[in-house]
Amino acid sequence: MIITEEAKLKTLCEEVKTVKEGEEIGAKLLKELTETKTGIGLAANQVGINKRVCVINVKEPLVLINPKIVEKSKEKFVFAEGCLSFPDSKLKTMRHQDIVIEADNHSGKLSFSANSKEINDAFECVCVQHEIDHLDGITMFDREFKQEPIVKGVNAPKKIGRNEKVTITKGTESKVLKYKKVQPMLKDGWVLSV
């Protein structure tokens, strides 16, 4: 059962003591995630287990036990996100373009980058940040990308740099590309997702 009360999702999760304990929780989470059919990630506290375990299933199933982000890029990008705990909400968030994480069940570091032609890389990179946030009691609403109200002459929209990464969407498809590559596509039905 996936918890849908925001207040309950604000609790900080505790580290699991052993990888074995984490693996048991991970297996349960993957089962729950598969049952949702549409979900790509799930954190233990979303099913009422306040332990630092989460699963991601974008390219392949990935269990993360006591994960932590050890490096994150200054570059960020805007992405449209959803959450199994808030099935009726979709919003634009700001996420780091590149992250490096560590987890007790993976030797060495794991890197995720949205700086790729493969849209699944962006999904996975966002999903890992989203799930680790859950374990810290942070929801996507805390990461919402809010455009400041435009006051003429004071904060007129910033020009997007040619090499700046942007998210574009067309129907259900979305891509993360450099703005210079996106410009011609905008005439072809793609919409800038900012």
Ligand SMILES: [Zn+2]
């Ligand atoms: Zn979520």
